[in-house]
Amino acid sequence: MKKALFAVALLGLVTTLAPPPARASDAATARARRWHALSETIFGKRPLLDGSGMVSLDAPYRALDAALVPIKITLAEGRNVKSVYLIIDENPAPLAARITFGPDAAPHELKLRVRVNDYTDMQAVAETADGKLYMTRRFIKASGGCSAPVGEDDAAALAGIGRMKLNLLRPFTVNSPLEAQLLIRHPNFNGMQMNQLTRLYTPARFIDKVDITYNGSLVLHMDSDISLSTNPAITFGFVPHGPGTLEVVAHDSQGTVFRHGFALPLTSD
Amino acid sequence: MNPISSRRALLFGGACFCCLPAHGRAAAAAGPFATEEVAPGIYIRRGVDQEATRPNRDAIANIGFIVGRNAVLVTDSGGSLADGERLRATIRATTDRPIRYVVISHVHPDHSFGAAAFREDAPVFVGHDRLAAALATRGEFYRRRLAALLGAGRAGSVVMPTMEIKGSAEIDLGGRIISLHAHGTAHTDCDLSLFDHQSGLLLPxxxxxxxxxxxxxxxxxxxxxxxxxxxxxxxxxxxxxxxPVAVDWAPAVAPLRRYLTVLRNETEKAVAAGVGIEQAVRTVGRSEAGDWVLFDDYNGWNVTEAYQELEWQ
Incomplete structure (x- = not known):
């Protein structure tokens, strides 16, 4: 998976150097060509089936803040879905996230916050347990989400790195699906931000792996990249089969590991 | 796409300027513009309450200059090279004293891109001590967008501060002391305010x-x-x-404080109730809609910024 993300990142660098298309029809052709190249890199020759009724992708048509675009992926038959890919074609690293569900997941709805660098197609691809791929696409108007840096200095951005928060969006009920939001404090530096003291560009440092388990059983695993917004947020569902501990292990591209356990039901709320 | 590109887009990247043809330097001469003398020796040009567009040259901020016995201080310099050149022509039509200081109050392009028009005066470029980092990070991004909007010859280039203010400092224009204060992170992370002791006028x-x-x-x-x-x-x-170019402080700041307070309170409430950011941008702050020009162009952005800050508190 790591290799695939890297390959896609390279592809992003190469293709963004191509001259921009002049006309709308050319733009559509260029988008189709780009997606063809991307999908081959990520999925090889596997067919991508029409995801209507299977997977849907919600995002604002025009982003308010290109550095934080809230997106929602809804899976009609979540239990049959083993993983979901989010691909933002025009981003420097187009494969924004790949999420694999564990046995305790209730994969009905997923929310992420992403950076969008240019007017772009965005695809959600759901992979079912039998290995079929279902795709849905949206076009989104936003630009500058990757090249526009976070609005604070490194010291402020790094303050509290690895802190986590868990918000339960429904009351905790044993054996019934629970929707939760996980926030991870992390600047997700994308390599385009400058350190104010050294006046050097801060090297990319971003969350690249997250594992969420409940009482030791996998809820989900996420591979991610610089397309996730500063302080990554993920909203997901799972089924608690009793009180216990939701454990999060997040890993960043510099090899730092952040762990946090949340005892459920939460007592602080 | 929307033909009227916006300042919000310029700042934050909501819209695409790449489809607009780039022109060379405009034929319109960089002649003087009208200013108002808001206090003796302080001249301010009112920025238009619009988004940045090609016709308005990003001349949307209030900019101007302060004349002392020995020197002129510019604050701010304008939203583009074209805007800065007109300010410089206005100063030259008003006084022949040397332009010794050009203040860049913060990183945003409508306040910083006129600075290039003053390079030939070799002034001291004054900014917050975090301004250079902010300009280094965002300046090129702003320049490209401004160039796409106005044409490369009218946009200007990034000018770095040569005098960096940390805490407070004073500049003497010759019998006229200007206090400068570098603020904590507020509107941006590099806001600088000025206070003219002679007139008692604050330039925040x-x-x-x-x-x-x-x-x-x-x-x-x-x-x-x-x-x-x-x-x-x-x-x-x-x-x-x-x-307006000059206001009474107390009644002018009250609506701003009210809006920011509403934004804070309602965003905090949304965060506490588990209302997602995508919902909050549609509901928070709506009671303020009638009180502000360009409300819909900025409120959603502001909620997004407030939300991601407050959800961690």
């Missing part, structure tokens, strides 16, 4: 918006705090970064 730049919708690009609690810091100066009158 974009820490004060009047009637034109404010944009939050720093810290919401920080901005509310810095309004208190400004309040403590005790100035009766001020020059807002956007809005």
């Amino acid at each position: 730049a974009d820490l004060l918006f009047v009637r034109r919708m404010p944009s939050l690009d720093g810290s919401l609690p920080g901005w509310l705090h810095e309004l208190d810091v400004l309040q403590a100066i005790g100035a009766a009158r001020a020059v807002p970064g956007h809005g």
Whole structure:
């Protein structure tokens, strides 16, 4: 998976150097060509089936803040879905996230916050347990989400790195699906931000792996990249089969590991 | 796409300028524009309450200059090279004293891109000690967007500060002392305000918006705090970064404080109730809609910024 993300990142660098298309029809052709190249890199020759009724992708048509675009992926038959890919074609690293569900997941709805660098197609691809791929696409108007840096200095951005928060969006009920939001404090530096003291560009440092388990059983695993917004947020569902501990292990591209356990039901709320 | 490209887009990247043809330097001469003498020796040009467009040259901020016995201080320099050149022509039509200082109140392009018009005067470029980092990070991004909007020859280039203010400092224009204060993160992370001792006039730049919708690009609690810091100066009158060229401080700051407070309270409530950011941008702050020009262009952005700050508190 790591290799695939890297390959896609390279592809992003190469293709963004191509001259921009002049006309709308050319733009559509260029988008189709780009997606063809991307999908081959990520999925090889596997067919991508029409995801209507299977997977849907919600995002604002025009982003308010290109550095934080809230997106929602809804899976009609979540239990049959083993993983979901989010691909933002025009981003420097187009494969924004790949999420694999564990046995305790209730994969009905997923929310992420992403950076969008240019007017772009965005695809959600759901992979079912039998290995079929279902795709849905949206076009989104936003630009500058990757090249526009976070609005604070490194010291402020790094303050509290690895802190986590868990918000339960429904009351905790044993054996019934629970929707939760996980926030991870992390600047997700994308390599385009400058350190104010050294006046050097801060090297990319971003969350690249997250594992969420409940009482030791996998809820989900996420591979991610610089397309996730500063302080990554993920909203997901799972089924608690009793009180216990939701454990999060997040890993960043510099090899730092952040762990946090949340005892459920939460007592602080 | 929307043919009217916006300042919000310029700042934050909501829209695409790449489809607009780039022209060379405009034929329109860089002649003087009208200013108002808001206090003896302080001249301010009112920025239009619009988004940045090709016709308005990004001349949307209140900019101007202060004349002392020995020198002229520019604050701010304008939203583009074209805007800065007109300001320079206006100064030359007003006084022949040398332009020794050019203040860049913060990183935003409508306040910083006129600075290049003053390079030939070899002035001291004055900014917050975090301005250079902010310009280094965002300046090129702004320049490209401005060039796509106005044409490369009219946009200007990034000018770095040569005098960096940390805490407070004073500049003497010859019998006229200007105090400068580098603020904590508020409207942006590099806001600088000026106070003219001779007239008692405060120049808080974009820490004060009047009637034109404010944009939050720093810290919401920080901005509310810095309004208190400004309040403590005790100035009766001020020059807002956007809005009328001069206002009475107390009645002018009240609506801004009210909007920021509504934004804070309603965003905190949304966060606490588990209302997602995508919902909050549609509901928070709506009661303020009638009170601000360009409300819909900025409120959703402001909520997004407030939300991601406050959800961690």
